[in-house]
Amino acid sequence: MNYNLRFENWTNVFDCTCASAAFDCFIGILQNHISLCTNISSVSKKPLKFIQPWMNHILCKKIKFKHKLHKKFSKNPNIKNKKRYKNYAKKLKKLIFVTKENFYKNKLNSAKGNTRKEWTVVNELLNRNAKKTVSIDSVILDGVTVHDKVQIANAFNEKFADTNFLSSYPAFSSFDFPSDLIDDISQQQSCYFEPVTSSEIFNLILSLDNSNSFSLLGFSNFLIKKIAYNIVDILQYLINFCFEVGSFPNSLKVAHVIPLFKKGDCKNLDNFRPISLLDTFSKIFEKLIKKRVLSYLTKISFFSNLQFGFRIGKSTDDALLKFVSELYENLNSSYKTAALFIDIKKAFDCVNHAILLHKMFKIGFRGKVFDLFASYLSSRKQCVVLNGVQSNFKDIELGVPQGSVLGPILFLIYFNSLLVQNFRGTLTAFADDVGITYKNKVHFDLFCDINHDVDIIRRWFFAHRLILSTKTKLMYFCLQGSPLIMSDLVYHHPDCEKFLISSSFNHSAICHEHCFVIELVDSFFYLGIPLDKNLTWSVQSQNLETYSLAVIRQFFHLKKFCSVNLLRNIYFALYQSKIQYGIICWGGTYDCYITPILIKQKCLIRLMLNKSRLHPSLELFHQLKILPLKHLFYFCTLKAFFRRCGYWQVRFCENYNLRRNNLRLAEIPSYNVNHFLNSFLSIAPRLYNKIPRDLLNVPTYTKLLIGMKVWLSRFNYDEIDNLIKIVS
Numbered sequence: 001m002n003y004n005l006r007f008e009n010w011t012n013v014f015d016c017t018c019a020s021a022a023f024d025c026f027i028g029i030l031q032n033h034i035s036l037c038t039n040i041s042s043v044s045k046k047p048l049k050f051i052q053p054w055m056n057h058i059l060c061k062k063i064k065f066k067h068k069l070h071k072k073f074s075k076n077p078n079i080k081n082k083k084r085y086k087n088y089a090k091k092l093k094k095l096i097f098v099t100k101e102n103f104y105k106n107k108l109n110s111a112k113g114n115t116r117k118e119w120t121v122v123n124e125l126l127n128r129n130a131k132k133t134v135s136i137d138s139v140i141l142d143g144v145t146v147h148d149k150v151q152i153a154n155a156f157n158e159k160f161a162d163t164n165f166l167s168s169y170p171a172f173s174s175f176d177f178p179s180d181l182i183d184d185i186s187q188q189q190s191c192y193f194e195p196v197t198s199s200e201i202f203n204l205i206l207s208l209d210n211s212n213s214f215s216l217l218g219f220s221n222f223l224i225k226k227i228a229y230n231i232v233d234i235l236q237y238l239i240n241f242c243f244e245v246g247s248f249p250n251s252l253k254v255a256h257v258i259p260l261f262k263k264g265d266c267k268n269l270d271n272f273r274p275i276s277l278l279d280t281f282s283k284i285f286e287k288l289i290k291k292r293v294l295s296y297l298t299k300i301s302f303f304s305n306l307q308f309g310f311r312i313g314k315s316t317d318d319a320l321l322k323f324v325s326e327l328y329e330n331l332n333s334s335y336k337t338a339a340l341f342i343d344i345k346k347a348f349d350c351v352n353h354a355i356l357l358h359k360m361f362k363i364g365f366r367g368k369v370f371d372l373f374a375s376y377l378s379s380r381k382q383c384v385v386l387n388g389v390q391s392n393f394k395d396i397e398l399g400v401p402q403g404s405v406l407g408p409i410l411f412l413i414y415f416n417s418l419l420v421q422n423f424r425g426t427l428t429a430f431a432d433d434v435g436i437t438y439k440n441k442v443h444f445d446l447f448c449d450i451n452h453d454v455d456i457i458r459r460w461f462f463a464h465r466l467i468l469s470t471k472t473k474l475m476y477f478c479l480q481g482s483p484l485i486m487s488d489l490v491y492h493h494p495d496c497e498k499f500l501i502s503s504s505f506n507h508s509a510i511c512h513e514h515c516f517v518i519e520l521v522d523s524f525f526y527l528g529i530p531l532d533k534n535l536t537w538s539v540q541s542q543n544l545e546t547y548s549l550a551v552i553r554q555f556f557h558l559k560k561f562c563s564v565n566l567l568r569n570i571y572f573a574l575y576q577s578k579i580q581y582g583i584i585c586w587g588g589t590y591d592c593y594i595t596p597i598l599i600k601q602k603c604l605i606r607l608m609l610n611k612s613r614l615h616p617s618l619e620l621f622h623q624l625k626i627l628p629l630k631h632l633f634y635f636c637t638l639k640a641f642f643r644r645c646g647y648w649q650v651r652f653c654e655n656y657n658l659r660r661n662n663l664r665l666a667e668i669p670s671y672n673v674n675h676f677l678n679s680f681l682s683i684a685p686r687l688y689n690k691i692p693r694d695l696l697n698v699p700t701y702t703k704l705l706i707g708m709k710v711w712l713s714r715f716n717y718d719e720i721d722n723l724i725k726i727v728s
Contacts (some may be wrong), residue, residue, distance in 0.1 A: 002186040004033050005230035007581045013234060018155055023249035023281075026238060027217055030231070034218075053124065054103035055425045055708040062092050075559050101566050108569050122554060125562070131297045136259065136386060145682070153391035157384040160392040163350070183662040187364040191296040193372075196288050202232045204287055216256055224280060246371025252282035254393075255382040255401065267569075276382065276403035285448050286405035293409055298512045302363060303412065304419035309431030310408040316430055316527045317582060321640060321680060323428040323526065324585040326437045328679035329533065331391060332672050335439035336476075336483070339531075340425065341469035341524055342457065348411055349399040352465045353377045356400075363413070367440045414464070421456050424449040435526055447487065448610070451476070454491060454518075455499075462494040473521045477533050479675050489518040504652060529582040535675065537586040543592035544579060548600030551575050555607045568624055575604065580632060583639050587633030588678035591721075594720045618716055630720050631712045634687055638708055641684040642701070665689045686724040 008029065016022035073081040104125055111117035138147045143157055205228040208221045259272040267380075294312075297303060303311060308319035323339075330337040344350075357377070361370055400407040400414075411431065418434075419427055425436040437451060440446035461468055466490055476483035490511070492499040497509035523539050530539035532611040549572060549605045556569060557576060579597065587594070602617040609620050621628050627635055635686055666685040669676075676682055695707045715723060 002227055002230055004037065005227055005632050007716060008033070008230075010234050010719065013238070019245050020250040022241060023238055026234060026252055026282075027251060031218060031342060034223075039461060041676060052100075054100045056099070056285060057702060059096060059099060060202075062095070066092055075699070093254055101563055104562075105566055105569060108566075108573055111698060122558070125558060125727070136261075136266065137268060139269060141269075145267070149387050149389040150391070151319070151391050153384045153386045155255070155269060155380065156272070156386060156389040159272075160257055160259075160384065161382065161396060163398050165407045179620050186362050187300055189204075189300070189364055190366045191293070191364045193289070193292045193369055195242045195243065196236055198232045198236045201235050201239070201284070201287070202228055204284060216254060216277065219280060221280055226516075226624035235284070239285060242285070243372065244368065246368035246375065248285070248372060248376040253376075253380045254279075254296050254400060254464050255380070255396075255403065256390075256634065257382050259382045259384065259386060272425045274290050274384075274402065276401065278403055279400065283405055290409060293406070296364065297409075297413075302416065304416055304429075306419045306427045307341065307412060307429045307431075309433070310412060317584065317640070319430045320527055320529055320582050320585050323435050323437065324531075324535075325679065325681050326426055326428075328676055328681060330437065330439040331477060331479060331535070332676035332679075333439070334672060335441060336443050337478070338446055338474065338476045338483075339471045340436045340438070340450060340453070340518075341475070341526060342432075342436070343473075344432045344461075345467040345469040345470040346399075347406060347432040347466065350466055351400050351411060351414050352398065355464060356410060359417070361415055362644070371408075416539055418457075418460050418464075421460060423453045423456060425453050430527055433527060443483075447489075454489065458492060458494065470516050470519075472518050473524050474518050475524055475533060477535065479534060483533065485520065489520075491516055491518055493632075527582075529585065537589040537593055540582075541589070543625050544597050545600060547578060548575070548597060548604070552600065552603055552607065555604055559607055559610060564608060564624075568626075571604065571608065571624075573627070576626070576632070579629065580636060583633050584636050584680050587630075587637070588680070588683050590678070595597065622713060627709065627712065628717070628720075630717070631715070634683075634720065635709055635712055637684050638678060638687055638691070639705060640680070641688055642704070672702065683724060684710065690723055 001256040010026070012029070013022050013025045016025055026102045042667075064087070067083040069081070069088055071086045094170070107124075109119045109258060111121055130138045136152060137143050139152050139155060140146070141151075144153060146155070197525070205225055208225060210222055210225070221708050238249075244407070255276040255278055257274045257276050262271050262273055264271040272295040308322075327337060327339065357370070357374055360373060365373060377400075380401060381393045382396055383393045384391040397440065399441045400410045408431065411702070415429075415432065419429055423436065426433045438446055438449050440449060457468065472491070474489050476485065493514040494514035496512035498511050523530055525531075530537075530543065532539055555567065555570075555572075563569070579601070603613070603624065605624065606613060606615060608624065611620060618628070637722050668685045668689070669681055671677055671682060690707070692711065693710060697725055698707055714719070
């Protein structure tokens with residue numbers, strides 16, 4: 001095929017004056033070359049299916065030869081045949097063990113960072129069937145059980161594309177936009193897309209994963225990478241042509257949706273969520289566009305510093321640390337403290353295209369770039385593929401494309417104006433997950449502040465055609481006992497006659513049927529970490545204990561046939577990644593919550609090295625080069641502290657010229673309550689001041705981290721506890 005493509009002149013593509021027609025012609029030529037180079041055999045020979053996934057042809061031959069030696073020994077049982085058979089069987093057993101270990105080690109490395117895939121590998125190691133895919137043979141529609149496959153696929157498509165819950169919001173014209181809520185800061189400069197180069201496209205194609213699954217147009221990633229050298233020039237022409245005319249190919253606007261079962265009754269459509277699959281060529285186009293969009297948005301400093309989602313250099317750990325630090329700071333200053341957790345119903349699916357394009361025009365996406373995004377969002381279609389049956393196509397008039405590369409960035413542009421509203425609370429956002437912290441000296445004023453912000457949210461959501469979910473929660477924080485509750489916090493629907501957006505308060509009116517009381521909770525999962533009203537982190541401790549026991553049970557089976565190195569890889573993949581998440585927020589809690597997790601961690605270490613439960617664990621940690629829980633917490637705290645302060649160049653707050661300045665000591669914030677001593681804000685500078693000063697003179701950040709890990713490893717359990725203890 002590469003030979004034929006090398007001599008393809010693509011004349012028909014160059015003759016097209018429409019971007020969609022040119023791309024369709026390109027796809028047609030590719031498909032024609034594939035059909036010419038595909039050999040159709042009348043006899044389809046099934047590939048050899050191995051009993052075990054790690055088995056290969058070499059092992060099969062050796063096993064057959066072992067059986068041959070055993071047969072020979074059975075017929076002629078002399079010492080020579082017996083010795084030959086046993087020696088060969090011993091070597092083969094060792095080879096099988098090494099092959100199996102290397103196979104799963106490579107699979108774990110390829111799944112690194114994806115917990116679901118990592119657990120799939122472990123289940124495969126244990127010969128346990130993973131959770132089976134739910135067979136959707138029938139669903140209930142309007143109280144009637146339906147078995148027809150086409151009807152089921154169409155029902156799913158109608159469900160996923162349904163926007164009837166937005167019927168209470170009338171469509172706005174371009175003159176109806178409330179500029180104080182909709183618009184971001186207008187930009188005089190305009191965004192310009194630099195033409196793509198062939199090397200840029202070639203490197204992007206090579207970075208695709210080696211998947212053999214076929215795209216919607218019939219091309220696998222593996223095939224595209226094989227023919228990349230011969231199609232990169234025509235792709236460069238097509239993409240630059242799309243930039244010039246401001247048009248996105250229609251063939252790349254089609255999404256195939258697969259229903260994914262969550263939990264509950266598998267016959268109920270509400271218990272499924274959609275997974276959208278887009279073509280590989282669409283992702284190549286979008287990645288090139290995304291690179292240019294992010295470059296421009298960074299140049300104009302568009303994104304709010306309160307937004308941590310889908311941004312380079314920011315993570316959920318950063319968002320959690322900011323949010324939790326504000327709570328500790330407020331409580332330390334004796335403020336009445338509360339938090340509001342915002343949940344949006346189908347946030348990505350409800351983005352209004354007219355409002356989004358209006359925002360993009362304001363911030364500088366004009367001319368052909370604006371036309372390109374208008375084309376990208378228009379005329380999109382989706383269909384559901386289920387049990388080999390495809391539903392009818394459904395037009396998508398709302399939302400950013402799910403499963404796309406550009407979707408998250410477009411949502412951040414749409415959502416950004418909320419973060420710059422005049423809130424009385426302090427916002428922290430990770431995409432559409434928003435937490436707002438409040439502080440005030442008086443409970444009543446605190447409640448008024450929350451009501452003020454809820455009204456801003458109500459107006460902003462109405463202007464942007466978004467729905468606040470009943471999953472929105474309110475939590476009051478206090479260090480002891482229960483906080484004083486003022487009254488119910490009510491979220492009023494935009495059509496509520498009692499609080500019409502366009503008029504003043506009406507005493508005689510009644511609330512709308514969709515008005516609801518925002519639930520007051522004692523604990524809440526924010527970005528995957530459970531917060532409790534007393535900030536004791538007891539729920540987090542219990543969850544990690546339960547998780548640790550599950551991992552210990554797995555390791556009892558794994559240690560039988562896994563080497564120490566493979567067990568160590570599994571430990572980092574499944575356990576340390578779990579306990580390390582958010583540890584800078586909860587790791588400083590009281591020992592009664594930390595000790596049970598540490599005991600489980602010690603048990604895992606002893607299992608990995610097959611030691612008794614009375615064997616000293618600290619030397620085992622050193623042998624495996626793994627940090628115990630408290631050591632790991634201090635390491636992550638220092639790492640976050642240096643990253644916050646500009647790596648190892650810490651800025652100090654000394655106001656006077658004292659001898660202690662030469663030691664480069666960080667200023668430690670004063671505390672009014674002992675609980676504040678458990679926070680990152682207090683622990684990080686105290687820990688930094690204990691670091692040997694010569695360790696701070698290393699030339700690179702990487703060497704600094706290595707040095708800190710070595711330094712922390714020198715302390716035993718008692719010494720690490722006393723490292724930052726306050727002496728009264």
